[in-house]
Amino acid sequence: MSPSPPLRHEYVGQITGADTLQLGPEGKALEVITDLRRRAEDLREQALDEISRGWAEMYLGLIADNLFAERDAAPDHYRPALRAGEAGDDLLAREALRHLGDHDHDHGDHERARERWERATALGARAGAVPGTLSQQLLLAVLARGTGDEAGAAALAQEIVRWAAALGAVHLEAQATAFLAGADPTEPPESHS
Template sequence: MTSETHTFVDLDELLDSARELSVAGRWERAARLLDAAGTDESAARARITRAAAEVALDRDWFAGTDTAAERIEAAEKEFPDGDWDTGFLRLRHTYGRLLLVDGTLRIGPAGKDPEALAALLDRARELYDSAPDAVRRGWASMYRGLITENHFADQAAAAPLYSAALRAGDDGADGLLAREALRHLGGHDHDSGDDERAGERWRRATALGARAGTVPGTLSQQLLLAVLARDAGDEAGAVALAAEIARWAGAIGADRLAAQADAFLAGTDPTALPPSDAD
């Protein structure tokens, strides 16, 4: 004879805990926690399903897996009348999917469906205009910038969108958003040869990521600091840092990030632009 034990947990606490596990790179644990939280209450079930989709999307980005599509579809079914956060998950998923052309990361519109790119940018603008608060509007601005830069190869137009995202995430409003904006603004500094300014932004981004608890995000940011060390002639320091990044990333299952660190150790610059329309 078996018995069941039911423990009641506040839904907001459950979702916050799952998100913190996901941000820390504990994607499987976060997914199991959410999958175990069964409920017959439709609004609660919808939020849990949406949270599980976000966990899967985070995992796919860092680990190179392909688990989010089904989860996002399930979340969309839970919100048949539409939902901003679910719509943003779909935008993020489509953005990442369109970056790959024949399995290769590609910057710019070459080889991509122009109608799909235009629709993606239009959707980002719609999410920006309909955002229910300043932080969400900042995230929509961030992705408008990413789409503009990485799908339309327009870095100049992306910069003010990143700056707007930084303002929305700054002063403790959302450390992960501020980190993301600083990461890309620092990339622009690095591309223009201003490594001092890039270093300032990238070091601040690293600290913000650590404060927010993002283990894979902090490791990916440290890889950019390894780039600066190599640029400054400190090859030994760059290699030592990258080796630890590869070790940590491999240990938490962030296989895509581990591969980037291994490539850096082999001499590849992770900040070098992938093939573009000019190639």
């Protein structure tokens, strides 16, 4: 089971800008994101089982990565989340693999990123997470393009566009369409300062 909905909701609100508490440097109130981290730590300490502890670790990694820009610290949370997911939660394992693969990709280890992202894709599919599986495939398309397989990247992205359109997953459809036009969904958004 994943962390309590309020923590998840507030984390997503900070990432998407939907949370009205966003203030301060880089659009995040330090006290708000510090409180999210403290609550995730509390969830980890109070977890009654390995999978719940794994989800808390996953969110600690996400908070470190995406709210505090502590890229080097995040994998230390994703690895225990992966171990917990491998003990019986495909979606947790998928999330951990997805983010560990992102770090591999950023460090230029494309083979390790591919292994992790392919495994994450299979786990997402097995769990029935169709939009998540498609978003994972988009990362595989990024790797294909990055290793010179533009035809393979385009073919995969075209299928993602087709499936996303059929599902009504407009954000994912737009991402894949932008990818076909040359955008890289793994690049951070441009700041408009």
